[in-house]
Amino acid sequence: MKDVDDKFRKDTEKQVPLREELKPRKVTTPDGQEIDIDPLRDYFCDAKPKVHPKAYSKIVEDFYNWARSNSLWILGFGTGCGAIEMRPLMTPRFDAYRYGIQWRPTPRQANLLVISGYLSVKTLKRAIRAYEQMPSPKYVMGLGSCTINGGMYWDSYNTIKRLDDYLPVDMYVAGCMPRPEALLHGFMELKRVIREGKGEGANTYAENFDQYKVNQKAVIKDWDMPDYNW
Amino acid sequence: MRELLYRLKDRYHLGTPTFQRDDLTFVTVKRDELRAILTELRDVEGFTHLTFLTAVDWIEEGLFQLTYMINNREANQSLGLRVMLTREDEPGATTGDTIHDLWPTAATYQRELNEMFGINFPGSPRVDEEFILEGWTDLPPYRRDFDTLAYSQQTYRERPGRGRSDPKAHMQETLYPDYPKPREAAHAHKEEAK
């Protein structure tokens, strides 16, 4: 392994210019009206996430948690290599559906985001948007070494090293990549955590929202979306 | 392959070829003759398949090497054409000659080279568009003077709690701590000498 070049300094000066289509401008509509648009403001809803309150009664909350734990709906977004072990889970051999786990095509229908391994900065941006679009209560599961401490891309310039800096993670599964059986173990463990009322990732995110945004913006240099979009 | 190179040698400046395998040869060509050679090889000699186009950064020699790997499918011969470009530090200052009109697929390679090495190919379609990276502001990452670990350390946080000991140093600390460390002794000598 080559030694690190101590003299190398990252370029912190240069800024990424805003893309042309995101700049505020005047537009003529098909029916001839002229309107001002500011894409970054107009196209998104801009409000901070809120902490999801607990039910008044413990019994009711326990019931909710039981119900939540038994309907883990996963967003079918294969962010990295681990996605390839999802297919055996979706299909009869490992059949995760029997445990109430299924894959959904859109974040609006999902409550579990599985980060399947490394996240490049480009995907991180999409993953954040996908996560924020998911309805609360929602959970994040990190697969493999890469989400824990960088994994084998520990020295890569383009992948994040610690997922928990950018998204609140409820469960990690070790492996590179984890086997479907290990994933199922992870889902079962996540269910247990949710049943115990400890699946508080979404609330953590809402509580420490500003810190998460600082971390996210530190690596996503072309941040061209509002801070919160759902 | 040798006959082909002999034929070309009359009209073009070729470097000494490397016959790597029976079906693979590398040869250096001059930049201003590249296009003519490529066209001739493609249209006359049957080297119709551009396998890949990539660059090698010879930073010590101040050169970028472009490797055009072309393949004659009928004869099963691959020929790697090397073109040496002067290496400019400023990304985009080094330019190559686009061949996207010979092979449209070269446009993709040229986009990548522009992004990853900072070698520009004026006239190549969408060559300035972001290809793989997004919002990249640093040196083109495949350049040798870009240190990926240093960049990573300065950008991302690692999980704390790691630390290592070198067996040699650890044994010295525990078994014979008073003994001067040989390397340090040498440095001490040198410094005294200064």
Added chain:
Amino acid sequence: MFSFKPDRSQYPEPGPDGKLEIDLETGKYLKLWHGPNHPGITGNMSVELTVCGDEVVDGKTHVGYLHRGFEKLMERRTFIQVFPIVCRVCVPEPDFNEYCYAAAVEELADIDVPEMANWIRTLILEMGRFNSYMMAMGGISGALGLGVVGQWMTYTRDLMLDRFEELTGARIYHMFILPGGVRAHLPEGFEARMEEVLQTAEKYLADAEKLMFHSSVFKTRTKGVGYIDPALFERYGVTGPNARAGGVAKDVRKDSPYLVYDQLEFTVHTETESDIYARTLVRYKDLQETIQLIRQILRKMPKTGEVMSNLPNVLHWKIPRGETYIKGESSRGEYGYYLVTDGTGYPRRINVRGPSYTHAMALLEHLIPGTNISDVAALMVSLHTYPPEIER
């Protein structure tokens, strides 16, 4: 038959350089992001579609979501340290990376590989091809709504992963082909268990044939769709099954045999239509051929022998200056590694030539205009591209 012909009169004319000038603010066009989080995309990539009605006017491929900078990472690893990471370049068929890298290093470092290791390597590559084709078959059927074929194919692929696991010690990233040989011999009773898998595969494939190639739905949606003019093959660097579907009977295994392919008998299947149907059919036939090849290899391979040659101490292994290019026929086309060494203990440059690079970028962008939105997924899958090998 119900048919819909869009009114093309309002489409923009391409400029002299072939570029479309699309003014989105006219309201005629819509930008549609097909991916990265989209059920109809293979892996983590995206196609930026500009549509008019449900016809696609323009498509741009966006990659980089999986970029890890392999070629950079390899430059700071020693030659043995590169070995574990090469397989990650392509997730569904990792073994080609291991083979190409190992062969490139062996060529430049002048290392001989034992005969037995070459046979096991060939076996591994064919098993990987089996897996990859299974994924492609499942993918194309899934993209056209034939979910059940996808289920069968994934199941059969998983059985093959079990064989991989007992042979190599891992399911997906096998890390088995070390420079100098392979890690281990076949386990006891491997042939019999492999035969079971192959028979299961054949059973399901026979059913899949009925559901795909004899299905009116499949035929209607694939025949004549996604046609690639064979004249474009060379210009766009089309190789492998995509080219064979257009009548180009080229296969690296036959043309310049590597490993032990010169001792094996197999047919290179071609079709002439060069559309989605033909490409799928070529893959299907090739998959059948692969099953026979695995049987043939297990029958012909020697039973004993060294699997690994002695390496110099890998902790400080230096390779003299040189460059080489090693290629092989992966399930998607020509796969190759370009390795440049400079006499130090680290590679100077490694370039991975993945077939998806040309297929999913320039070729796909060329094919997309004029297709229907609902066919884009099928078109992509039929080109059989894996994004990680595009951006590496």
Added chain:
Amino acid sequence: MSLRDVLSPFTAWKHVIDTPVTIQDPFNREAADRYRGFHQNDMDKCIGCGSCEEICQNDAIDMVPVEGQNAGPGDSGLRPMIDYGRCCWCALCVDVCMTGSLTMSNEYTWVDSDPDAFRFIPGVDGKSWDLEPKGYQREDTRRLTGTTRAPMGEMEPEARIGNFDEIVDGFTREQAVIEADRCVECGLCVATCPAHMDIPDYISKVRDGDYEGGLQILYETNPFSQACGRICTHKCETTCAAMHEGDAIAIRWLKRDITDNVPRERYFDLIQKPDVPETGQKIAVIGAGPAGLTTAYDLARKGHKVVVFEALDKPGGMMRYGIPEYRLPYDVLDHEISVIESMGVEIRCNMRVGHEISMQQLEKAYDAVVLSIGLHQGRSTRVPGSEKAEAAIDLLRRITAGEEVPVPEQVAVIGGGNVAMDIARSMARLQKVKYDKVGVTITALEELDRFLADAEEIKEAQEEGCVIYPARGPQEITLEGENVTGLRTWKVKAIFDDEGRFAPKYDEADEMVHPAQMVVEAIGQMSDISLLGAELTEKLEWNRGRIMIDADGQTSEAWLWAAGDVTSGPDVIHAVADGHRVARSVGKMLATKREKLQ
């Protein structure tokens, strides 16, 4: 569109009656036998060499100190800690492991909501898979680092017996590269070397072909590198990581390879005296052996004036007068000493302290005196007739000095150490010249595998025709008038008593008489301390007949140090280490003295 095309998809329905393929209990599904799962480490086998850490491309392995594992010979006391936030289960660490202690189980499930939990020391932090026998094991003998030592060329016994030419050829460049290439640079050997030479570093210089750089590294810790490259007892090779699954690296021969490959005149350019100011302080060293000259070398390089007093007519001490020429040629030694002299060390030969100059004079004239007189008096067995026996060390000295020594047809040697082998083999050479045949018998108390001599010395002695009788205790040197006729020995039953004291027991029934016209005693040496004079002997503190010194070699007198064999033993490299230690101590004292004066 045919009817068949419409109907054929419905054939899928036949699978409705299939047995489901679903795995009923996916949670307890065992992975394949050679699955690369979580790591195991056998604490008894692990030596903490760090090769796993070195090869890990993910930087996933840290060598960390572990409670209960202490550093010691051949074990660094460190153990690998693996970060599963980095690991990719490639098993290169298992493949490279020098002892085979690191393995992998086929266990694969580890889920946790705490990301910091995925880090553990296999074998120390108890895990459920610690005893799992299944899992990845490397199939063959290790292929990632070499296991077989490069052959060393040496003269055939027939060719070498009739002369005193050097036996060993030294490595060729190819052999040296093969041998140096095997080193994994763990550095376990450095702790074992008494002088703590930087072995991995100079081996890497051999690999790179940078012999001049290698020589400079050698001279940082050892001014007797040429000698040590030939005759070192190489304790380092007993702790080499490579010895666990193959041959230890031939560290000694690689050192020799460096010294042989630098032209002799280049030594003086490469090893130069540092440009330090003269201190004006003077040190006297008594005895020009390895310890004394190392002390002199170190002190001279610090800017002190050093004078070495040597009783014999050439410097080198035991290296010249104890070790026969076929092991260490004299020209090598002469060159070695000339490098030391080039540091400004003055060597005065034929200056026997106590005769030509007294201790009192030295004390007055010099700031410090270092006593490194070695062990030049042979011990005697004191069996009947032993007054007629020769002392090995005495004979060796006479052979070196070129004096005439009696060479009878048959010689019996008592002793099983290196000195015994040296004298036996020297006598064998002289016999060969004189009679064209060898008649040397070696007897020792120990069994052959317990001999103190190096194994290769014993082997070579036997090859040259010396006959070894192990486990035989000398009883009498038989005489016929004034002439020795033989050596009578008994079979040894035990050397030590139950409490471990030296008290040999013999089987009197098993008696042998080894006919010999000369019996040589080589059972150990002592130093001749008569040079100290009665007054000083009285003043000094003693410990069982040896001068008492502190950890730095200083005696109870503030101006007097003792180094080398006279205080510790038993070989050149120990003497060098001792010389360094004494030089540091002397240097410290001199510095304090200088400060006081200013």
